[in-house]
Amino acid sequence: MDIENQNTVSVTEKTDFAEPPDYRVILLNDDYTTKDFVTHILIRIFGKTERDAVSLTEKVHRAGSAAIGVYTYDIAATKTALTIQTARENGFPLQCIMEKA
DSSP, X not given: OOHHHHTOOOOOOOOOXXXXXXXXXXXXXXXXXXXXXXXXHHHHTTOOOXXXXXXXXXXXHXXXXXXXXXXXXXXXXXXXXXXXXXXXXXXXXXXXXXXXX
């Protein structure tokens, strides 16, 4: 008697999980926040290189807003809140919003 073959059970489960939606984080231009501060935020909070941060800062300045990145909800919400908090602590009215990507 072959016990090994007798106790083998095959189970196949199919699970459908929806991927969580991504969110786009957007910086909005204003007349008071300095370009240097925006660049600092992009490097410090969003992990951008200095070159990318300067380019995005110029885009925010010229176009009025720029998408900074696309993240899961929790990461987008944290980066948005941290950006606004850091701006307020430094006396700037910089606005940062998030929207479904």
